[in-house]
Amino acid sequence: MKFKSLLTLILLLLVAVAPGAAQSAPDFARIWDDNHISRIDPSQVRHGDLNKYIDELRGTGVKVSDVGRSVAGREIRQLEFGRGPFKVLLWSQMHGDEPTATSALIDLFAYLQRNRSEAWVKSIEENLTLRAVPMLNPDGAEYFQRRNLQGIDINRDARLLATPEGRLLKRLRDEWQPRLGFNLHNQNPRTAVGESGKQATISLLAVAYDPFRNDNEMRVLGKKVCAVIHSALSPYIYGQIGRYDDSFNPRAFGDLISQWGTQVILIETGGWHRRAEMDLVRLNFIALAASLLSLADGSAERANPGVYDALPFNEGGRIYDLIVRGGTLISRNPAPNFPVIAPFSGDLGINIDRGRIEPSRRVRAQIQEVGDMSGFTGLETIDATGYHIAVGAGTIRPGIEAVLLFYRSNRAAAIDWNAPDLETKYPPDAVYRNGEWTGSKPGS
Numbered sequence: 316m317k318f319k320s321l322l323t324l325i326l327l328l329l330v331a332v333a334p335g336a337a338q339s340a341p342d343f344a345r346i347w348d349d350n351h352i353s354r355i356d357p358s359q360v361r362h363g364d365l366n367k368y369i370d371e372l373r374g375t376g377v378k379v380s381d382v383g384r385s386v387a388g389r390e391i392r393q394l395e396f397g398r399g400p401f402k403v404l405l406w407s408q409m410h411g412d413e414p415t416a417t418s419a420l421i422d423l424f425a426y427l428q429r430n431r432s433e434a435w436v437k438s439i440e441e442n443l444t445l446r447a448v449p450m451l452n453p454d455g456a457e458y459f460q461r462r463n464l465q466g467i468d469i470n471r472d473a474r475l476l477a478t479p480e481g482r483l484l485k486r487l488r489d490e491w492q493p494r495l496g497f498n499l500h501n502q503n504p505r506t507a508v509g510e511s512g513k514q515a516t517i518s519l520l521a522v523a524y525d526p527f528r529n530d531n532e533m534r535v536l537g538k539k540v541c542a543v544i545h546s547a548l549s550p551y552i553y554g555q556i557g558r559y560d561d562s563f564n565p566r567a568f569g570d571l572i573s574q575w576g577t578q579v580i581l582i583e584t585g586g587w588h589r590r591a592e593m594d595l596v597r598l599n600f601i602a603l604a605a606s607l608l609s610l611a612d613g614s615a616e617r618a619n620p621g622v623y624d625a626l627p628f629n630e631g632g633r634i635y636d637l638i639v640r641g642g643t644l645i646s647r648n649p650a651p652n653f654p655v656i657a658p659f660s661g662d663l664g665i666n667i668d669r670g671r672i673e674p675s676r677r678v679r680a681q682i683q684e685v686g687d688m689s690g691f692t693g694l695e696t697i698d699a700t701g702y703h704i705a706v707g708a709g710t711i712r713p714g715i716e717a718v719l720l721f722y723r724s725n726r727a728a729a730i731d732w733n734a735p736d737l738e739t740k741y742p743p744d745a746v747y748r749n750g751e752w753t754g755s756k757p758g759s
């Protein structure tokens with residue numbers, strides 16, 4: 316008993332004398348779980364919703380400034396926190412359909428402002444000044460499109476400056492001259508980490524400031540911050556952190572801002588199979604909180620930039636939403652003058668178009684590849700050995716909608732594949748349509 320209370324006392328003392336600012340990724344995760352103010356899925360957040368979040372922030376004392384307007388006249392706002400010498404500019408959603416970080420920035424500023432007595436927040440407040448522009452492209456966000464309303468990719472407008480949004484970003488950087496910038500994006504959820512076939516849930520880039528990808532002190536610091544992010548996120552997405560293509564793009568903001576003297580860190584949020592959008596916001600929150608604290612308390616300087624250099628590069632085209640392996644593929648209703656194609660054995664690679672999914676707009680699944688799909692990874696993989704597979708109508712080929720009718724092969728001889736009402740006349744054992752399964756899925 317005595318021993319136990321002595322232990323408790325020692326533990327209490329340890330907690331009391333521990334450096335107050337030390338927070339780990341699980342702490343940030345818990346903080347987000349208990350405190351996040353973003354409530355709707357990021358892909359549903361339009362400018363009006365963002366304004367409500369920002370009003371909430373303003374109510375807690377976050378400094379908010381109207382800094383510019385989009386092509387359609389939507390206000391673009393900047394948040395500010397801290398009074399330290401090290402200046403960090405963060406911007407999100409310059410591509411309108413890349414929304415995750417916007418919600419994370421809102422949650423981050425809400426927490427920082429309300430919890431200024433916590434040691435780690437105080438460390439950020441005293442050592443850094445943060446400015447953030449959530450949703451740089453509010454028009455794109457409204458229509459859930461990459462480009463602005465002029466049809467211009469703002470991230471390719473750093474030189475021409477034909478967009479009001481691009482001119483704004485340049486002005487905010489030039490007038491303030493921050494040391495570091497965080498350029499926050501989403502990438503294709505089918506991006507893989509190198510040859511691993513694993514989804515690149517987060518990809519990082521310490522942006523090069525010249526075509527030769529040289530290092531200078533600030534780029535090395537950028538790499539160290541990426542190493543901090545890697546260690547913060549690995550407990551959640553081990554093996555799912557990639558390195559973004561680091562070739563220099565002379566039209567892109569990240570690259571030119573780095574050249575102008577503000578080292579940019581690019582964070583690209585990809586997909587996380589079977590996880591909710593909000594789980595990605597949580598990862599972004601952890602990444603940003605860990606990065607900023609490491610800059611504030613100096614621990615970033617001790618991180619190993621080699622961790623970043625060793626990350627595998629992103630690879631596109633290796634992951635499909637669905638791979639159906641080993642079925643017998645049936646082409647139906649040949650058009651006049653089109654040869655009849657005999658059934659053949661082959662795999663199918665299918666991708667799903669995921670926009671901002673609204674009731675009026677159904678999911679569209681498309682056949683992307685026919686033939687040998689070995690070496691590719693499916694987020695879902697079906698072994699269709701022992702099945703005949705017909706499409707809704709026509710020949711099986713890339714580019715058509717993936718309406719797939721699965722029949723056990725022992726039924727095949729009795730089926731008239733060219734029957735116009737195939738699906739009702741010969742009910743399939745399973746159907747894949749609009750990205751959903753009905754019936755008994757092969758292999759289940």
Ligand SMILES: [Zn+2]
Pocket residue numbers: 410413500501
């Ligand atoms: Zn982007």
